[in-house]
Amino acid sequence: MNTKELNDKYLLPTYARANVEFVSGNNATLEDLNGKKYIDFTSGIGVCSVGHANARVNEVLCSQLSKITHTSNLYNIAPQAKAAQKIVEASGYDMQCFFGNSGAEANEGAIKIARKWGGLDENGNDGEVKRYKIITLRHSFHGRTITTVKATGQESMHNYFGPFPDGFVYADNISHIEDLLDEHTCAVMIELVQGEGGVEPQDKDEVKALEKLLKDKGVLFIVDEVQTGGYRTGEFLASNVYDISPDIVTLAKGVGGGIPVGIVMTSLKGVLSAGDHGSTFGGNYLSSSAVCEVLEILNGLKSEGKLQDTIEYFNTKLEIFYMSNQKFFTSKVGIGLMCGLRVLDAQTLTNIINNAREAGVMVLKAGRNTLRFLPPLTITKEEIDEGFKALNSAMSRV
Ligand SMILES: *Cc1c(COP(=O)(O)O)cnc(C)c1O
Numbered sequence: 001m002n003t004k005e006l007n008d009k010y011l012l013p014t015y016a017r018a019n020v021e022f023v024s025g026n027n028a029t030l031e032d033l034n035g036k037k038y039i040d041f042t043s044g045i046g047v048c049s050v051g052h053a054n055a056r057v058n059e060v061l062c063s064q065l066s067k068i069t070h071t072s073n074l075y076n077i078a079p080q081a082k083a084a085q086k087i088v089e090a091s092g093y094d095m096q097c098f099f100g101n102s103g104a105e106a107n108e109g110a111i112k113i114a115r116k117w118g119g120l121d122e123n124g125n126d127g128e129v130k131r132y133k134i135i136t137l138r139h140s141f142h143g144r145t146i147t148t149v150k151a152t153g154q155e156s157m158h159n160y161f162g163p164f165p166d167g168f169v170y171a172d173n174i175s176h177i178e179d180l181l182d183e184h185t186c187a188v189m190i191e192l193v194q195g196e197g198g199v200e201p202q203d204k205d206e207v208k209a210l211e212k213l214l215k216d217k218g219v220l221f222i223v224d225e226v227q228t229g230g231y232r233t234g235e236f237l238a239s240n241v242y243d244i245s246p247d248i249v250t251l252a253k254g255v256g257g258g259i260p261v262g263i264v265m266t267s268l269k270g271v272l273s274a275g276d277h278g279s280t281f282g283g284n285y286l287s288s289s290a291v292c293e294v295l296e297i298l299n300g301l302k303s304e305g306k307l308q309d310t311i312e313y314f315n316t317k318l319e320i321f322y323m324s325n326q327k328f329f330t331s332k333v334g335i336g337l338m339c340g341l342r343v344l345d346a347q348t349l350t351n352i353i354n355n356a357r358e359a360g361v362m363v364l365k366a367g368r369n370t371l372r373f374l375p376p377l378t379i380t381k382e383e384i385d386e387g388f389k390a391l392n393s394a395m396s397r398v
Pocket of ligand 1: 101104225226
């Protein structure tokens with residue numbers, strides 16, 4: 001049986017997969033079973049931040065695997081401690097980290113910290129009023145576990161799986177949040193640039209005003225940086241771009257470069273104590289040594305100015321592509337290397353993505369009408385040129 005046949009027989013049908021099978025990659029270039037090459041403007045949905053088959057990461061991983069892979073969190077783990085140091089230092093915040101394995105798990109951790117904090121009074125004893133409500137935004141995406149899917153502000157994802165945990169409230173937009181705050185609210189959780197919802201950057205002044213409002217009201221500010229974190233926006237965190245100081249930040253996708261990892265970091269260092277939270281796999285030698293090397297590479301790209309060059313080059317090419325295909329697109333959106341073009345209608349968007357794949361370039365859908373670009377942060381100018389060449393040729397057949 002080929003892979004498609006094996007899928008159909010043995011895998012639950014939870015994904016609408018394109019029938020393409022990659023066998024190898026090199027930076028932003030993928031190769032399929034038939035030897036056909038593709039430019040990857042998706043990074044496996046923002047994960048392969050340092051490209052495919054990154055030699056530096058692979059060398060670190062192979063060397064780590066030849067020594068030790070996993071011991072559990074009952075013992076000290078040197079690369080986990082180093083990865084935490086690197087993350088905290090890159091963020092510029094006075095925080096501590098917890099390591100899990102996915103974005104949803106990172107958000108679960110954030111929710112647990114906020115809920116425990118919300119049950120305590122200012123002396124750390126059981127509070128009189130339990131603050132448990134968490135306000136999130138419509139069109140947000142926070143994960144697929146029972147709790148994080150309920151935190152996700154998309155009613156269409158709340159079918160079948162109830163009863164869900166209580167306490168999630170959805171604001172139509174940032175200015176609507178104030179109306180929903182009450183004595184039971186412990187936190188607001190947002191993406192600064194909505195990813196799955198359709199590459200939707202929030203307004204900077206509104207975010208700053210929200211930060212102030214939450215500080216004044218004593219409500220925690222959680223920023224879900226699962227997609228934006230790890231330099232995707234040009235800074236280590238989108239929170240750095242927006243110049244805010246959240247109480248809790250979550251990370252995953254790009255910081256492991258393809259090795260599963262999820263991190264919740266917070267300035268509320270004393271809230272969780274031993275036994276409150278945990279993960280068997282989280283932060284083991286394999287994933288945390290990947291994080292260390294990925295951050296080494298990305299810190300270098302950032303400090304040498306190469307990341308900024310790539311962002312400018314990619315966005316110039318995207319602008320040209322947008323201008324020369326105006327009949328399909330209504331606007332160009334995004335920040336850094338998290339970019340999108342709004343497409344006239346959902347069918348045209350599907351056609352573009354399928355034609356692009358045929359033409360040798362992988363692009364993504366976000367929300368109902370956004371063509372999304374999340375290229376590796378290490379993509380070369382040649383790869384960018386080749387990708388847009390393929391994309392242009394795809395448009396003539398849409
Ligand atoms: C992808 C994503 C998640 C979920 O991450 P998983 O690793 O799939 O659990 C959560 N929040 C945001 C903003 C995401 O983009």
